[in-house]
Amino acid sequence: MSEQASITESKPPESKPWIDDTQQPFIRIRNITKKFGEFIAVNNVSLDIYRGELFCLLGGSGCGKSTLLRMLSGFETPTSGAIEIDGQDMAGLAPHARPTNMMFQSYALFPHMSVEKNIAYGLHRDGLKRKEVNQRVSEILTLVQLSDFAKRKPSQLSGGQRQRVALARALVKKPKVLLLDEPLAALDKKLREETQFELVNIQETLGVTFIVVTHDQEEAMTLSTRIGVMNAGEIVQIGEPREIYEYPGSRFVADFIGSVNVFEGQVTEEDTDFVIIRSPEIKADIFVSHGVSCTSNQKVAYAIRPEKIRMSLERPKGVKNLLSGTVEEIAYMGNLSVYQVKLATGKIVRVTQPNLVRTDQNSITWEDEVSLTWDGAAGVVLTS
Amino acid sequence: MKKRSLFIIIAGILGFIFLYAPIVSLVIFSFNESKLVTVWGGFSTKWYGELLQDPQILGAAWISLKIAFVSATLAIVIGTIAAFVLVRFKRFRTRTLLSGMITAPLVMPEVITGLSLLLLFVAMQGLIGWPAGRGMTTIIISHATFGAAYAAVVIQSRLVDMDLSIEESAADLGAKPVRVFFDITLPVIAPALVSGWLLAFTLSLDDLVIASFVSGPGSSTLPMVIFSKVRLGVTPEINALATIIILIVSVGVIAAALSMQKGKNNNVS
Ligand SMILES: Nc1ncnc2c1ncn2[C@@H]1O[C@H](COP(=O)(O)OP(=O)(O)OP(=O)(O)O)[C@@H](O)[C@H]1O
Numbered sequence: 110m111s112e113q114a115s116i117t118e119s120k121p122p123e124s125k126p127w128i129d130d131t132q133q134p135f136i137r138i139r140n141i142t143k144k145f146g147e148f149i150a151v152n153n154v155s156l157d158i159y160r161g162e163l164f165c166l167l168g169g170s171g172c173g174k175s176t177l178l179r180m181l182s183g184f185e186t187p188t189s190g191a192i193e194i195d196g197q198d199m200a201g202l203a204p205h206a207r208p209t210n211m212m213f214q215s216y217a218l219f220p221h222m223s224v225e226k227n228i229a230y231g232l233h234r235d236g237l238k239r240k241e242v243n244q245r246v247s248e249i250l251t252l253v254q255l256s257d258f259a260k261r262k263p264s265q266l267s268g269g270q271r272q273r274v275a276l277a278r279a280l281v282k283k284p285k286v287l288l289l290d291e292p293l294a295a296l297d298k299k300l301r302e303e304t305q306f307e308l309v310n311i312q313e314t315l316g317v318t319f320i321v322v323t324h325d326q327e328e329a330m331t332l333s334t335r336i337g338v339m340n341a342g343e344i345v346q347i348g349e350p351r352e353i354y355e356y357p358g359s360r361f362v363a364d365f366i367g368s369v370n371v372f373e374g375q376v377t378e379e380d381t382d383f384v385i386i387r388s389p390e391i392k393a394d395i396f397v398s399h400g401v402s403c404t405s406n407q408k409v410a411y412a413i414r415p416e417k418i419r420m421s422l423e424r425p426k427g428v429k430n431l432l433s434g435t436v437e438e439i440a441y442m443g444n445l446s447v448y449q450v451k452l453a454t455g456k457i458v459r460v461t462q463p464n465l466v467r468t469d470q471n472s473i474t475w476e477d478e479v480s481l482t483w484d485g486a487a488g489v490v491l492t493s
Numbered sequence: 494m495k496k497r498s499l500f501i502i503i504a505g506i507l508g509f510i511f512l513y514a515p516i517v518s519l520v521i522f523s524f525n526e527s528k529l530v531t532v533w534g535g536f537s538t539k540w541y542g543e544l545l546q547d548p549q550i551l552g553a554a555w556i557s558l559k560i561a562f563v564s565a566t567l568a569i570v571i572g573t574i575a576a577f578v579l580v581r582f583k584r585f586r587t588r589t590l591l592s593g594m595i596t597a598p599l600v601m602p603e604v605i606t607g608l609s610l611l612l613l614f615v616a617m618q619g620l621i622g623w624p625a626g627r628g629m630t631t632i633i634i635s636h637a638t639f640g641a642a643y644a645a646v647v648i649q650s651r652l653v654d655m656d657l658s659i660e661e662s663a664a665d666l667g668a669k670p671v672r673v674f675f676d677i678t679l680p681v682i683a684p685a686l687v688s689g690w691l692l693a694f695t696l697s698l699d700d701l702v703i704a705s706f707v708s709g710p711g712s713s714t715l716p717m718v719i720f721s722k723v724r725l726g727v728t729p730e731i732n733a734l735a736t737i738i739i740l741i742v743s744v745g746v747i748a749a750a751l752s753m754q755k756g757k758n759n760n761v762s
């Protein structure tokens with residue numbers, strides 16, 4: 110996960126307008142709600158997105174991501190709330206008059222037009238000269254590696270190729286805001302990674318503001334300047350990829366992004382610079398080396414990522430957070446291995462370890478008795 | 494297993510013989526030299542020649558073609574509007590009712606349709622003075638009504654299949670609603686329009702019952718002329734005419750089927 114987040118992490122802090130109070134948001138979404146009959150698809154969402162951001166909406170199927178995009182592009186009217194783009198109120202503005210372009214989840218290519226004509230359609234609507242249209246179309250076709258397919262009809266393309274046409278058609282207009290609904294879902298891994306880089310490149314060179322919907326958390330990590338995690342029509346957390354991963358605000362987010370061990374417990378001691386949580390599940394006290402806003406005796410959950418737990422055959426001495434158990438299952442993943450360690454209480458703890466050498470004869474194997482330990486700052490205390 | 498497939502083949506052959514034997518014999522006898530319909534007198538195309546010199550039949554054919562053309566075109570316009578209302582206006586309360594109602598003319602006995610149209614025309618003439626008398630206009634209107642019902646059903650099924658998001662994406666790319674309709678919707682449903690038109694056209698050419706009710710002096714359609722001639726005795730000339738009609742109708746039906754098929758293959762978006 111950490112190496113994938115590197116694209117955005119190289120950004121200097123001044124390119125983070127969301128931590129700068131003097132910056133005006135480019136897209137303001139204010140208390141947007143959308144009901145379909147009695148069903149609430151989007152529930153009171155407020156969101157500020159800044160110029161040039163690549164904002165990812167991440168969430169499970171049916172949580173309202175597409176509905177939110179469709180309200181931005183004007184295909185659904187919000188039941189209540191307001192949307193403002195570049196200082197302009199979007200209420201009552203028809204889709205063709207909005208400064209947004211959308212790439213549809215279903216691609217929505219025009220079946221009776223060739224790839225070329227599909228892509229040129231939006232440019233012709235802008236009244237561009239034929240010469241410029243042709244030039245821009247061929248540029249974008251090169252970008253999505255479809256130059257050889259320009260004359261084909263959509264029905265003669267593979268799923269991934271169709272997806273790239275849809276992407277090209279939305280990109281070529283260089284709108285102020287580009288809304289992409291699962292833009293890369295049908296691409297193979299290699300092409301997906303290439304296209305991800307291209308998206309980031311395009312976004313940086315054109316300065317277009319992107320809102321990308323995905324339910325692939327790795328993709329969100331790789332692409333975005335910030336992520337908004339959605340659940341059941343609500344935004345549960347907004348933050349930079351690292352923030353979302355390392356400091357999830359709730360059990361849902363912790364669970365949804367990456368894998369995590371959750372230990373239920375109760376606060377037994379709490380001070381300004383440490384907290385102790387007693388967890389019957391693992392029959393141990395968890396030491397947290399920083400203050401947490403909670404009260405004594407409060408029920409909390411402690412979340413710790415598998416890669417932050419150290420595992421050893423010898424029992425380390427003088428450490429605070431220490432568990433022991435037996436290795437039940439090992440999954441070899443290539444770059445790392447995932448171990449499932451069963452504690453005496455029956456609780457399963459997931460631990461990942463990088464595969465440092467190629468053949469590791471002395472490595473930990475099935476049925477081994479191991480000790481698990483982690484730093485006081487390695488996990489997060491979740492109160493919700 | 495083998496026995497069964499043999500049975501199916503034989504049954505199939507018998508079925509086709511049953512369906513097509515009359516037509517085939519009609520086509521064969523249209524090339525009969527002899528004037529007696531039932532006696533083979535050698536091959537000849539003279540009845541086709543004679544047919545082309547019969548002003549009554551030629552006149553009726555011309556009337557029929559004009560009626561079929563105009564009524565099919567009207568039927569497509571009305572049918573498209575009806576199909577759009579039925580498919581697109583989701584909140585239309587009476588949608589299911591209307592959807593059922595539009596198919597009613599398809600199953601209504603023609604005698605009833607013809608009679609009710611006649612009564613309507615007479616009443617209208619009495620009330621507003623239009624249509625003045627019966628003639629081509631009334632036949633066109635009548636054919637357009639039931640043709641529209643068929644067209645609506647064909648277009649409706651196409652519209653239901655159509656992915657709404659392609660219209661949305663055209664709008665998103667900057668096309669105003671009218672442009673969306675002409676650039677996207679119309680081309681996508683075009684195969685259904687073509688097959689609906691051909692269907693309405695052939696139905697109109699075929700119709701005898703309704704036309705008999707609503708026609709007036711000087712507006713006898715081809716089926717009407719044939720029918721009255723047949724009552725005086727079948728001549729090989731009629732066989733020749735029937736053969737030509739069969740040819741036209743089957744070309745129409747095949748073209749309609751092909752254009753629908755083509756639309757299906759193209760429908761992947
Ligand atoms: N036109 C509609 N009428 C009624 N319910 C709808 C409509 N459109 C969407 N919904 C419902 O709203 C909810 C959110 O739908 P939405 O398409 O926004 O989900 P999503 O987050 O994009 O999911 P996915 O990842 O599967 O695309 C779903 O439960 C869906 O059934």
Ligand SMILES: [Mg+2]
Binds near residue numbers: 174176214290
């Ligand atoms: Mg969706």
